[in-house]
Structure formats: structure tokens, C-alpha cells
Amino acid sequence: MAGRGRPSRASVYERLGHALAELDQRFGGLPNPKEAESIWADIWHQEAHHSTALEGNTLVLREVEMLLTQGRAVGAKPLREYNEVKGYADAARWVYGQAMEPGDWHDGRLLSMSEVRHIHHLAMTPVWDVAPHPDATDREGPGSLREHDIHPFPGGMTPPTWPLVPAQMQQWVEDVCATSKRVGRGEIDRWLPEELARLHNQFERVHPFIDGNGRTGRLVMNLVLVRSGYPPVIILKRQRSAYLAAMQRADDGDYGALGELIARAMYDNLNRFIVPNVAGPARMVPLTALADEEFTLIALRRERSAEGSTPYRDLTGSGAAPVGLLMPTARRGTSGGRGILHTPNKCQLCAPARTLVGTSPELNLLRMTSVPVVDDSDADPLG
Helix, strand or coil: CCCCCCCCHHHHHHHHHHHHHHHHHHHCCCCCCCCCHHHHHHHHHHHHHHHHHCCCCCCCHHHHHHHHHHCCCCCCCCHHHHHHHHHHHHHHHHHHHHHHCCCCCCCCCCCCHHHHHHHHHHHHHHHHHHCCCCCCCCCCCCCCCCCCCCCCCCCCCCCCCHHHHHHHHHHHHHHHHHHHHHHHHCCCCCCHHHHHHHHHHHHHHHCCCCCCHHHHHHHHHHHHHHHCCCCCCCCCHHHHHHHHHHHHHHHCCCCHHHHHHHHHHHHHHHHHHHHHHHCCCCCCEEHHHHCCCCCCHHHHHHHHCCCCCEEEECCCCCCCCCEEEEEEHHHHCCCCCCEEEECCCCECCCCCCCCECCCHHHHHHHHHCCCCEECCHHHCCCC
16 A cells, blocks of 8 residues: 555556656657667666665765776775676676667577576676685586575575576576567556566576676666666665565565566656657656756755746756756855756755856856756656
């Protein structure tokens, strides 16, 4: 049951369904990584950061971005942690590329066992180079199935003995492909996010590798999602407890909590990363698309209602952030018609950074070349 002020699970699923239909019908589906590099780079950084953080990696987002964009290991973290992020990022980039433009790896099916093993190989090789699993044999390296039994999980679930893993993984891959066909024919008997939850949970229950199963499972899920035309999922590090609890419930056949977590993550990427960038100069950008962990929808709505504020999306090529709020600095006791750039990543009301110092006519010109932002959160059950 939904809590007070919280939308029901069914309404979350319905809202996601409507948004996915709009993405496909009005925008032509997901943007190609080559044609929308900045969009996918944002997703790439966020996923590499959060998915490795779920497993205990301590690099912050800024360190992840420096590592992936400049190849610089900023900070004083163990080498293993940098390699964890680098390996995950390499695998995620391969996933996005193969999902949108399949290469020789793709045999025409939605997923193959060779792709699962290759994703694990890409994600884990940099880690293995500096810190191989202490119990692994030479036959259990990156890309190879485990030949060890796994201790029971904290919730009581015990993965299958290792001789059963190859057959169970092949069966799982076939289940993924068959499920996709049933989805296409409208023959599934549960909500799509809960079907995805079932598949993701089953992968983790098999636990096919001696290490790196969580990372590989999330990467494989995103390969399936993007290849099917859906946005990728990023489980945030602050959601770790909810994610693990939902996985334990899924172990008992209850896929609701995990399905809702996946649905919200899909909607977040659809709204925050994709829709504002493919909307174009004639489209309205929802205020919810500006929200992130640092600046909540409530904070943005507060600034939206501030006298003289103008929500906008920068189309001028000035190098400013893609979306934000343009507000008069008179609120800070200044004058002269100057403006403040408020974005999800940096807020000049909180810390000085890129202050727009043009005259009023210049600011008016910026407004004229910008996309309006509308607050549709009251009608948005995910808000």
C-alpha cells in the first residue's frame, strides 16, 4: 500500500508506461550514443559511480568523472577501487554501443551467453590485474563461470552448486529471450518492471561467477533494456539498503518492491537525462527533469516560484549546463540586471561559480533562445 502522499505502485508503472510510449512515438526512441554523446556520457558516469558504490567502492562522483574523462586517479584511494570503476565503465560503454548498434557479438537474439561472459570479462579484468579473488582458480578468472560453491546469502538463499551453473545460466538466457517475445505480444501476466525484477533476481540467485555478480547482473539488465528500446537503470548508492531488501523479497517470489525500484530508476533516466535533451527547441521540459540527489524537486519548485525566475534550457552553446533556472541576483543584494545560473549540479545561490553577467537585453536574448520549463509534478505520480 502506498504511504501518505506516495503514489501507488500501479500508478508508478502506468506513468512509466505512458512515458515510454511518448519516447517511442513522439521522439523516435532512445538517442544514439554517437549522435547524443553528452547524454550517454552523463548516464555512463552516474552508472559507473553508483553501481560500483553499491559494492563498496568509495570513489565520489567527481573522482569517477576525472578518471573516466581525463584518465586521472584523483585522491588517495586503493588502486583496486580505481580499477573497479574503470572496468565497470569499459563494460558499460560496450553495453551501450552493442545495445544501440549490434556488432559481431550479436547473433540476432536479445541476449547470448557469450555476451554475458564478455561483460563480466570487461568489468572484472582491471580488478583482477591488481587484486584477483583469493579463492579463484586459473579457470575462474574474468568471463569464466565459477567452480566454487557459494555460502548462503544473509537472507537465507543459497545459490546452486557450481556444476549446475552452466545449465542454469543457459536456461536463464533462454528465459530472457522468451520473455522479450512475450512482452512484444502482450502475453506477460505481470507488470513489465516486475518481470525485469524477476529476471534480474534469478541471475543473482544463480550467482554464475566467483566475484562481480552484482555489477555484471546490472550491466546485463541494461543491455537487455537498451536493446529493447528502454532507458538504462541506475540503482543509486543511497538506495543500497532498499535494493538489498527488495532482492531478498524477490528471493521469496515477491517482485513488487524490486519492480518499483527498477521502474523509478527507468523513469528517472528517461526524465532526467533523455527527454530534456531530445525534446528540441519547441518542447516543454518538465521541472522534474531538473531534480537530482543534490537539488530536490521541492527545492527547484521553490526557486521556480521566486519572483522574476525564468526556468530555461540553454541552447546558445555557451558551455553552460544544459538546463537550469535563470534568476535575478537582486535576491542576493546585487543590482544591474545580472542573472544567476541554477542547475542540478551547481547553484549560485549556494556557492559562486558561473554567474551570468550580461546586461538585461543579453539575458532577454538568452530567454528567447531557451526552452520553457513547466512544473508538471502535481500531475506526475513519480514526483
